[in-house]
Amino acid sequence: MHRLQLLLRGLQLLAQRPDLTLELLCDLVGESVTRASMLTLREDIADLTERLSESEATAAALPHRSKYLLLVIDFLRDYLELHRELVDRVERELAEDDQRAAS
Secondary structure (H helix, E strand, O other): HHHHHHHHHHHHHHHOOOHHHHHHHHHHHHHHOOOOOOOOHHHHHHHHHHHHHHHHHHHOOOOOHHHHHHHHHHHHHHHHHHHHHHHHHHHHHHHHHHHHHHO
Protein backbone atom coordinates (compact mmCIF):
# COMPACT_ATOMS: atom_id res chain seq x y z
CA MET A 1 0.00 0.00 0.00
CA HIS A 2 1.28 3.48 -0.85
CA ARG A 3 2.01 5.94 1.93
CA LEU A 4 -0.89 8.18 0.84
CA GLN A 5 -3.30 5.26 1.03
CA LEU A 6 -2.00 4.39 4.49
CA LEU A 7 -2.41 7.99 5.61
CA LEU A 8 -5.96 8.16 4.24
CA ARG A 9 -6.83 4.86 5.92
CA GLY A 10 -5.40 6.18 9.18
CA LEU A 11 -7.48 9.34 8.91
CA GLN A 12 -10.62 7.28 8.27
CA LEU A 13 -9.88 5.19 11.34
CA LEU A 14 -9.28 8.28 13.45
CA ALA A 15 -12.58 9.79 12.33
CA GLN A 16 -14.33 6.61 13.45
CA ARG A 17 -12.42 6.30 16.73
CA PRO A 18 -11.97 9.59 18.59
CA ASP A 19 -10.28 7.70 21.43
CA LEU A 20 -7.46 6.80 19.04
CA THR A 21 -7.25 10.42 17.92
CA LEU A 22 -6.79 11.51 21.52
CA GLU A 23 -4.18 8.83 22.15
CA LEU A 24 -2.29 9.75 18.99
CA LEU A 25 -2.34 13.45 19.90
CA CYS A 26 -1.02 12.72 23.38
CA ASP A 27 1.75 10.55 21.96
CA LEU A 28 2.77 13.15 19.39
CA VAL A 29 2.52 16.46 21.23
CA GLY A 30 1.99 15.64 24.89
CA GLU A 31 -0.90 15.95 27.29
CA SER A 32 -0.84 19.70 27.91
CA VAL A 33 -0.99 20.54 24.19
CA THR A 34 -3.69 17.92 23.68
CA ARG A 35 -5.69 19.33 26.58
CA ALA A 36 -5.42 22.89 25.24
CA SER A 37 -6.43 21.72 21.78
CA MET A 38 -9.44 19.80 23.06
CA LEU A 39 -10.61 22.81 25.08
CA THR A 40 -10.93 24.83 21.87
CA LEU A 41 -13.76 22.47 20.89
CA ARG A 42 -16.00 24.20 23.44
CA GLU A 43 -16.47 27.13 21.06
CA ASP A 44 -17.34 24.82 18.18
CA ILE A 45 -19.80 22.91 20.32
CA ALA A 46 -21.43 26.16 21.47
CA ASP A 47 -21.71 27.36 17.87
CA LEU A 48 -23.25 24.09 16.71
CA THR A 49 -25.67 24.10 19.66
CA GLU A 50 -26.80 27.59 18.66
CA ARG A 51 -27.29 26.45 15.07
CA LEU A 52 -29.41 23.55 16.27
CA SER A 53 -31.61 26.02 18.13
CA GLU A 54 -32.01 27.96 14.88
CA SER A 55 -32.82 24.73 13.05
CA GLU A 56 -35.41 23.92 15.68
CA ALA A 57 -37.13 27.24 14.98
CA THR A 58 -37.04 26.50 11.27
CA ALA A 59 -38.53 23.06 11.87
CA ALA A 60 -41.51 24.65 13.59
CA ALA A 61 -42.22 26.54 10.36
CA LEU A 62 -42.35 23.28 8.41
CA PRO A 63 -45.19 21.35 10.05
CA HIS A 64 -45.14 18.60 7.42
CA ARG A 65 -41.48 17.85 8.22
CA SER A 66 -41.02 19.11 11.78
CA LYS A 67 -41.46 15.70 13.41
CA TYR A 68 -38.56 14.24 11.43
CA LEU A 69 -36.37 17.32 11.71
CA LEU A 70 -36.85 17.45 15.47
CA LEU A 71 -35.86 13.79 15.79
CA VAL A 72 -32.58 14.53 14.04
CA ILE A 73 -32.02 17.74 16.00
CA ASP A 74 -32.52 15.90 19.29
CA PHE A 75 -30.06 13.22 18.19
CA LEU A 76 -27.48 15.87 17.26
CA ARG A 77 -27.94 17.62 20.61
CA ASP A 78 -27.21 14.34 22.38
CA TYR A 79 -24.18 13.79 20.14
CA LEU A 80 -22.85 17.26 20.97
CA GLU A 81 -23.40 16.55 24.65
CA LEU A 82 -21.17 13.47 24.34
CA HIS A 83 -18.45 15.66 22.85
CA ARG A 84 -18.91 18.22 25.62
CA GLU A 85 -18.52 15.44 28.19
CA LEU A 86 -15.34 14.25 26.48
CA VAL A 87 -13.89 17.77 26.56
CA ASP A 88 -14.80 18.07 30.25
CA ARG A 89 -13.18 14.74 31.03
CA VAL A 90 -10.02 15.53 29.07
CA GLU A 91 -9.79 18.89 30.83
CA ARG A 92 -10.17 17.29 34.25
CA GLU A 93 -8.02 14.18 33.79
CA LEU A 94 -5.16 15.68 31.80
CA ALA A 95 -4.97 18.57 34.26
CA GLU A 96 -4.62 16.02 37.05
CA ASP A 97 -1.84 14.27 35.16
CA ASP A 98 -0.08 17.63 34.57
CA GLN A 99 -0.32 18.41 38.30
CA ARG A 100 1.10 14.99 39.25
CA ALA A 101 3.96 15.40 36.78
CA ALA A 102 4.79 18.83 38.23
CA SER A 103 5.00 17.44 41.80
